[in-house]
Amino acid sequence: MITELAMENFRGFVSLELKDLKRVNIVVGQNNSGKTSLLEGILLLCEPARVSELPRLFRAAQGNADVRYFRWLLRDQAPGSKGELRCKLGSVQNALLLTGPGFRDQNLSQYIRSRQIYGLVNLKVSLSEGSKEVPCRITSIQQRDPNTLVSLVGKAQRKAEGEETLQRLLASMDPRIKKVRVDPGEDGNQVIVDIGLSELLPVSQVGQGVYRLMAIMAEIIGETPEVVLIDEIENGLHHSVQEIVWKGLAETAERLNVQIFATIHSDECFKSAHRAFLNRKNYDFGVIQLFRVESGVQGRVLDRKHIEAAIAGEIDLR
Amino acid sequence: MPEPPKLENCDRVLVVEGYSDLLFYAELLEAVGKHGQVFIKPFNGRTDLAAKLETFLTPQLLAAKQTLGIIVDADTNAQNTASELSRLLTQLTGQAVAAGAWTTSKPRVGLFVTPDGSSNGEIETLVWRAWSADPANGRPKGCVDEFMACMTRAGLKAQSPDKGLVSALLAIRHDEDPRLGPGARAKVFDFNRPEYSQLKEFLSDF
Numbered sequence: 001m002i003t004e005l006a007m008e009n010f011r012g013f014v015s016l017e018l019k020d021l022k023r024v025n026i027v028v029g030q031n032n033s034g035k036t037s038l039l040e041g042i043l044l045l046c047e048p049a050r051v052s053e054l055p056r057l058f059r060a061a062q063g064n065a066d067v068r069y070f071r072w073l074l075r076d077q078a079p080g081s082k083g084e085l086r087c088k089l090g091s092v093q094n095a096l097l098l099t100g101p102g103f104r105d106q107n108l109s110q111y112i113r114s115r116q117i118y119g120l121v122n123l124k125v126s127l128s129e130g131s132k133e134v135p136c137r138i139t140s141i142q143q144r145d146p147n148t149l150v151s152l153v154g155k156a157q158r159k160a161e162g163e164e165t166l167q168r169l170l171a172s173m174d175p176r177i178k179k180v181r182v183d184p185g186e187d188g189n190q191v192i193v194d195i196g197l198s199e200l201l202p203v204s205q206v207g208q209g210v211y212r213l214m215a216i217m218a219e220i221i222g223e224t225p226e227v228v229l230i231d232e233i234e235n236g237l238h239h240s241v242q243e244i245v246w247k248g249l250a251e252t253a254e255r256l257n258v259q260i261f262a263t264i265h266s267d268e269c270f271k272s273a274h275r276a277f278l279n280r281k282n283y284d285f286g287v288i289q290l291f292r293v294e295s296g297v298q299g300r301v302l303d304r305k306h307i308e309a310a311i312a313g314e315i316d317l318r
Numbered sequence: 319m320p321e322p323p324k325l326e327n328c329d330r331v332l333v334v335e336g337y338s339d340l341l342f343y344a345e346l347l348e349a350v351g352k353h354g355q356v357f358i359k360p361f362n363g364r365t366d367l368a369a370k371l372e373t374f375l376t377p378q379l380l381a382a383k384q385t386l387g388i389i390v391d392a393d394t395n396a397q398n399t400a401s402e403l404s405r406l407l408t409q410l411t412g413q414a415v416a417a418g419a420w421t422t423s424k425p426r427v428g429l430f431v432t433p434d435g436s437s438n439g440e441i442e443t444l445v446w447r448a449w450s451a452d453p454a455n456g457r458p459k460g461c462v463d464e465f466m467a468c469m470t471r472a473g474l475k476a477q478s479p480d481k482g483l484v485s486a487l488l489a490i491r492h493d494e495d496p497r498l499g500p501g502a503r504a505k506v507f508d509f510n511r512p513e514y515s516q517l518k519e520f521l522s523d524f
Contacts, residue, residue: 291378298377309369313361316325317373 014296341499
């Protein structure tokens with residue numbers, strides 16, 4: 001699990017340091033405060049080999065990526081034309097050095113060796129020795145079409161104990177759920193659930209919260225990431241199901257040993273997340289708050305004490 | 319009724335303990351000519367005040383605002399309240415914050431501990447002191463005192479005696495809502511009384 005993060009001269013971050021990260025972290029801040037940039041940085045630290053995928057992962061990609069995207073990965077006019085990303089995962093430290101066209105300084109930090117993994121005109125990325133690859137999944141809580149859901153559940157079921165794990169997770173959300181399976185019906189494959197009725201029910205009939213959770217749970221079981229990134233998690237999610245979704249994510253994260261970073265916009269989503277963790281044995285939930293000041297973007301991690309203070313004092317964290 | 323100011327539109331912020339305080343200080347700010355110029359942030363109670371201040375006073379807010387005032391009640395230990403809050407605000411703002419005074423850098427930070435900067439008590443202490451010192455209120459003051467004494471003899475004591483006195487007064491003068499803030503809004507209290515001068519002077523510096 002990533003416990004600490006640091007980003008220097010990456011996108012709008014001059015010097016961002018985040019410590020004491022939790023298993024489930026929501027990222028809050030005003031528009032243009034760097035929420036999506038933070039996710040991009042985390043992905044790079046986890047799987048630097050995916051750097052070429054970055055332009056289209058979180059943003060609308062268009063044109064020459066080197067000019068329109070990678071040119072802006074390094075903070076504009078960064079001193080020495082370089083930036084660094086670092087994270088701590090237990091006893092391991094991952095570090096990346098990003099350098100731009102103006103980079104001349106050969107006196108690199110002690111732990112960064114010039115193992116360049118990516119090179120374009122506007123950006124080079126070098127990885128430190130000893131960095132560990134961390135499987136990272138970018139996902140969404142958006143409604144999936146039925147065929148996609150079938151594919152995800154199928155993949156989860158093919159994993160050893162995948163089917164049982166999915167059923168246990170869903171049952172923790174809705175105790176009526178006894179079984180989940182892919183049904184090869186005459187009118188096409190669909191996912192059906194046993195909730196104790198005379199017949200198994202198409203999952204779309206169970207409820208929006210469970211439907212969306214099933215997709216994300218199946219995806220995590222099937223793909224086995226260690227870190228999951230979710231951008232704008234509450235988009236299209238009715239406020240009445242937000243707490244159920246967070247309970248499901250909390251359970252999934254803990255049982256499958258996954259760390260989640262999710263950006264949010266709404267105060268209600270933040271409060272729903274807090275409520276979901278309140279009754280859990282471990283309140284392994286934190287808020288990463290980003291704010292833009294004159295010198296760039298800064299951030300901090302709020303623990304339970306400060307989360308509860310924000311709610312009690314009606315302090316808007318965005 | 320004019321819209322209350324919004325945090326993002328005001329460069330002056332006053333932090334107070336609760337909603338009743340918000341209404342009271344809004345009236346007092348109007349009395350010193352600062353109506354509509356200050357965003358008043360109530361913290362819904364004094365519990366976890368330090369955590370609330372740490373959460374609210376972000377570098378972004380401190381960079382964006384010109385003036386930041388904090389008014390809290392001394393309660394049972396004025397000296398402790400003043401010194402703890404001074405220390406916390408100094409740490410959060412990077413300026414030497416002292417109770418009863420304003421700093422000079424941006425944002426200007428001021429801390430006032432009611433009732434008067436040095437005594438134990440709360441804002442109701444000041445309000446009762448001012449109201450009861452007015453000779454015009456001599457007889458009703460006697461009635462309220464008698465009521466409180468009678469309740470004490472009956473074995474019932476207000477948790478906060480000064481709140482009890484003010485609420486007893488407002489039970490008659492503003493029975494719709496006998497709390498301090500609504501009472502102030504209903505103009506029950508005379509802010510021209512000399513007892514308010516120290517607090518008004520603090521608020522005038524916003």
